[in-house]
Amino acid sequence: MLSGHSIPFYLLIAFMAAGVLQGLATGGLFFFKSSGIKRSNYFFGLLLICFGLTLLHTILILLDFYESNPDLKFIPIYFSLSFPVLLFYYVKLDLYPAYRLEPSDAKHFVLPIGQFLFLTINFLLPLEQKIQTDRYFYSPFYGAMEQFLYLSLFFAYLYFARRYIVQRRKTNRDPSQVRRLYYLRKLVKILFILFVIHSIMVVTDFIAYEFLQVNMRAFKPYAALGVLSFTALVLWVGTYGFQVLLWGRRVFGRGKKK
Secondary structure: OOOOOOHHHHHHHHHHHHHHHHHHHHHHHHOOOOOOEHHHHHHHHHHHHHHHHHHHHHHHHHOOHHHHOHHHOOOOOOOOOOHHHHHHHHHHHHHOOOOOOOHHHHHHHHHHHHHHHHHHHHHHOOHHHHOOOOOOOOOOOOOHHHHHHHHHHHHHHHHHHHHHHHHHHHHOOOHHHHHHHHHHHHHHHHHHHHHHHHHHHHHHHHHHHHHOOOOHHHOHHHHHHHHHHHHHHHHHHHHHHHHHHHHHHHHOOOOOEO
8 A cells, every 4th residue: 555755646636635635626517417417417416526535535545544543433425336327317317307206216226325224334443343344245335245246346337337328319409419429428428438447457356366465556557556546536437527617507508407
């Protein structure tokens, strides 16, 4: 893991902190955005906040914050399983604003809510019990299995989000929606490319550690690239969100829609 007090280390932390601030600030503004689809704005705002908090969680790990403050271990700011669902519903509700969430949609939120409850419960445990809990291989909320679910679900939901965009393009008869579809397609396309890079880093780290007994995080350049691959995701989604706030009224509609 990255450690030490070198200038590159602090530059990396500062770069990541910028991503945290961008995600939290831009995400918060989406809850007050008057244009576009209101429910879609909420999902995207929550996505940005979850990205920002998860990046903050990574920064705290790099700074050995949890080792110095074991009572704050498992503070619920890690939302890896929420990203795919929030992104998917942002795209879906933006393309189909008339869609109403149904009881069958609840299944999509089981893992995100489960992860949040897992962290919250462990965070509230007495210190002596908390320090005995760690990232376990088969844990679906915080461990190797969680990472597998995170990667596979992100790709799956990206695929279905793209399908909705393609389907909407085929049936679209409104010229004013062309740019809207273009920007959504751009969001998903670049996110896919960045997530492929991020996934390669995660999978390589896992294979090296589990099968070769090599801790790739001990190599500082690799560890830096690993955290930067996730930071790039956060910065891209945040940059897209900031652009939407600037020109979204022109592209994504002026009226308040539920």
